[in-house]
Amino acid sequence: MSLLWQFVVSGVGTGSVYALIAMGYSLIYKETGIINFAQGEFAMIGAMSLWMFQQQGWPLIPALIAAVAVAAVVGAGISRIVMHPARHSAPLTLIFITLGLDTALRGIATLLWGVNPVAVNPLSGNGSIHLIGAVLSVQNLWVLLGAAVVALALYLFLERTYLGRGMEAAMDNPQAAQLFGMDPLKFSLYTWISAAIIGAVGGALLAPITTANANMGLDLGLSGFVGAIIGGIDSLPGAALGGLVLGLVQSVAAGYVSSTWADGIAYAVLFLVLLVRPQGLMGSHAQHRV
Amino acid sequence: MLELVELTTRRGRVQVLNGCSLSVAKGEVVALLGPNGAGKSTLLGTVMGLYPSPAGHVIVQGQEITRVPIHRRIHYGLALVPERRQIFSHLTVEDNLQLGAFHRRRRGGLAQDVAEVMDLFPGLLKHRHRKAGWLSGGEQQMVAIGRAMMAKPEILLLDEPSLGLAPVIVKEVFEALSRLKESGLTILMVEQNVSQALALASRAYIMVHGHIVFSGSSREAHHALSEGYLAIG
Numbered sequence: 196m197s198l199l200w201q202f203v204v205s206g207v208g209t210g211s212v213y214a215l216i217a218m219g220y221s222l223i224y225k226e227t228g229i230i231n232f233a234q235g236e237f238a239m240i241g242a243m244s245l246w247m248f249q250q251q252g253w254p255l256i257p258a259l260i261a262a263v264a265v266a267a268v269v270g271a272g273i274s275r276i277v278m279h280p281a282r283h284s285a286p287l288t289l290i291f292i293t294l295g296l297d298t299a300l301r302g303i304a305t306l307l308w309g310v311n312p313v314a315v316n317p318l319s320g321n322g323s324i325h326l327i328g329a330v331l332s333v334q335n336l337w338v339l340l341g342a343a344v345v346a347l348a349l350y351l352f353l354e355r356t357y358l359g360r361g362m363e364a365a366m367d368n369p370q371a372a373q374l375f376g377m378d379p380l381k382f383s384l385y386t387w388i389s390a391a392i393i394g395a396v397g398g399a400l401l402a403p404i405t406t407a408n409a410n411m412g413l414d415l416g417l418s419g420f421v422g423a424i425i426g427g428i429d430s431l432p433g434a435a436l437g438g439l440v441l442g443l444v445q446s447v448a449a450g451y452v453s454s455t456w457a458d459g460i461a462y463a464v465l466f467l468v469l470l471v472r473p474q475g476l477m478g479s480h481a482q483h484r485v
Numbered sequence: 486m487l488e489l490v491e492l493t494t495r496r497g498r499v500q501v502l503n504g505c506s507l508s509v510a511k512g513e514v515v516a517l518l519g520p521n522g523a524g525k526s527t528l529l530g531t532v533m534g535l536y537p538s539p540a541g542h543v544i545v546q547g548q549e550i551t552r553v554p555i556h557r558r559i560h561y562g563l564a565l566v567p568e569r570r571q572i573f574s575h576l577t578v579e580d581n582l583q584l585g586a587f588h589r590r591r592r593g594g595l596a597q598d599v600a601e602v603m604d605l606f607p608g609l610l611k612h613r614h615r616k617a618g619w620l621s622g623g624e625q626q627m628v629a630i631g632r633a634m635m636a637k638p639e640i641l642l643l644d645e646p647s648l649g650l651a652p653v654i655v656k657e658v659f660e661a662l663s664r665l666k667e668s669g670l671t672i673l674m675v676e677q678n679v680s681q682a683l684a685l686a687s688r689a690y691i692m693v694h695g696h697i698v699f700s701g702s703s704r705e706a707h708h709a710l711s712e713g714y715l716a717i718g
Contacts, residue, residue, distance in 0.1 A: 357583070357592065364573040364584050371571040373555040374533055374564075375636065376588025 197328045202450040203443060204329040208404070210442020211342035212238070214435040215397035216419025217426065218346065219390035221434035224423075225366040226386040227278070229289045233296040234394055235416015240266040240300070241395025242402035242411060243308050246315045255318055263395045269300070270391025274384045282383070297416070304409035317403035338400045345396050346435055349389065353431075362386065394419075418445075421461065425468050427478020436476060440464075486511045486671050487532070487563075487640050492541035494524075494531045501527040503695040504541065509640065514672040516682040518706065519692035525675040526568045528692070529642045532673075533565045534558050546639070559588045562639030566646060570629040574618025578609055581617045581628050585635030595635075602631035605661045623654030630661065641665065643674040647681060659685060683707055 216238055223231040244265040248258035273296060281292055317334040324331055353359040365372035365382045373379060398407075398415065405411070418441060426437020441461055448460035468476065487509040494502040501524045509515045517525050530536050532543055534555040543551045545561045553561070564585075573581050582599050586592065603610050606627040612620055617628050626646055633641060646662070647655040659681050666672060666685060676682035683689060689706035691699035699709055 357587075360576065360580050361584055361587055364576055364580070367573040367575045368571055370535065370555075371567065371573065372584075374535075374559065374567065374571075375585055375632070376556050376559045378556045 198450065199447070200327065201329040202447045204326060204331055205335070206443035206446030207439065208331075208335040208338050208442070209401070209446065210422075210439040211339055212397040212401045212415070212438075213418045213422040213442050214438030215342050215345060215393045216415055217422035217434035217438035218349065218431055219394045220420055220423040221428050221431050222349075222386055222390045222393075224428045225431075226362075226383065227282070227289065229286050229293065230420070230428075231390070232290065232293040232416065232420075233273070233300055234390065234419060235412035235414070236297055236300040236304075237266045237270065237391045237394030237412075238398025238401070238415045238419075239304060239407070239409065239412030240269055240391075241398035242315065242407035243304055243313075243409060244395075245399040245402060246313045246407055247308070249316050255316070259318070259399055262399050263392055266391040266395030267388050270387040270389075271384055273391075274387035275380075278387065279380055279383050282379070297412070301409060301412060304412075308409050310409055312406040312408040315399075315402040315407050318400075332404065334400070334403045338404070341396055341400045345393050349393060349431070352389075358385075418442075418461075421465050424475060425465055427475025429479055430475070430477045433475055433477025440476075486513075486546060487673065488542075488544040489528070489532070490542040490544065492528070492531060492538055492543065494527055494536045494538050496527060496536055501536075501695050502531060502538075502541075505692070505695070505697050507690050507697060507700070509671060509673050511671055512669050513688065514666050514674070514686045516686035516689040516703070516706070517673065517675045517692060518679060518682065518689055518710070521677075523692040524695040525692055526644050529565060529644050529673070529675055530567075532558075532642060533563060556588075559636055559638075563642065564633040564636040564638035564640075565642040566626075566629045566633045566644060568644040569648070570625050572617045572625055572628050572632065575616060577614050578617050578620070578628055579613050582631050582635050585632035586637070588636065598635055598637075602634055605634070605664065606631060606657075608657075621654075623650045623658070626650060626654075626658060627661070630658070634665070638670075640671045640673065643672060643676070645675055645677060647676060647678040655681060679707075679710060 216234055219234045219237065220231060241262050244262035245258055248261050277292060277296065281289060318337045319333055322333045324333065353363055361377055362382060362385060365377050419438060422438030422441040423434040425440055427433030444464050445457045445461045449457035452460065489505055489507050491504040491506055492502055493504055505528060519525050527536060531538050534553060538551055542549055545563060548561060550558060550561055573584065579599065582602055583595055586595055586598065608624060609627055609631065612624060617625060646658050655678065663685055674682060683703040683706060686703050689701065689703055690697050691706065699706065
């Protein structure tokens, strides 16, 4: 039992990073109706930039903020230079563009930073704490806290601010939103920047635990995507829940069965969820493209 | 106030408007009538920039806006109540109304403006915090009109406000529109309900196959229609 508790505690840690990445998928899906397969790269950019700034001797918090800012600039660039000009293309074309972006970003990262894993310093030492019998690294606490803060900030922005309501309106009915003065170029920019920031925070906080490398975005992106599908990609809370569930299942499966089986079991869960609820745990029934 | 000169519009390969000219003066209510598929909704959509117009001019208060992007047109005092309402169905009634004022630089007085809309449509008051998509068709139409009024338009463009509504609701909607008319609002409306539309409007245009084939007072339009000049009812 105490073993299970340990697996659950570690699972929630990774799961909360998946949750952040899954929310990035969900945001862009809701805004554009497409899957952004480059989503995992924002986590990689956050992690590798954090490492880079740490190498330059930057203090922790400025390095973290700068790393997230790098990802935000990349997100803004993707929106402005690539996705917005191509917005009238067919959905399949747009999805392939994001696949291309994914490869391109990974390639650039490899050129800049090489392929070797690098160790990223944790935010506050290598200590660990005991939580009702389970051991939890302090960095894991930072991951949980960071994920909660970012998720809450995103929620408050969308639900409680006038601009956030406008973004929800544009996701709901893009044409009506334009009729009422909402500029699709700006809104696309805000969406991509938000998706980049939440992904980068996840990657940067996770990196001290797992190490970082230029290829880490692929796995993280895939996990976040699976999480988003499990939870329901057209619902932000759903995507977050799906990410958490995936982290839990992987951790428990790795603990009880074998870590080589963890991914296989996670996909089996995805398969089962899709059989029972094709729209995901919290997704809405209407599968329409916005 | 609003002037369309030889306006042409294509949707895909089909030419929907073949050089339509019409004008609406300040404070006037004008009805645009015609059979299904005549291009009436396309005309309103073209005024708002939803469809590209290869030739012709859209002029609002002396300013040509034919090439202005959709999201800028509301700044010229145009607000559209679109075909099939197009409300933000996942947002509350209150949010729908407030977002009608999105283009306004200063957002002060939003609560006062929402209260004015509630005055116009008291039925919406109890649904204030419900998702707009859950409301009845008539209530959704009221949200759509209210949202457009929140933009404080100079000219209100209405696309079939009575479509799919029960007669008693149609009456309520048209009563609200006549209050807006009395307040001096300029309105251009597309409507299938000819008797309601002509009762509200002072002038009318009739469109067939992308051409404007008739222009005159409401009385003349009634006469033209009753003579079977056009097969619409």
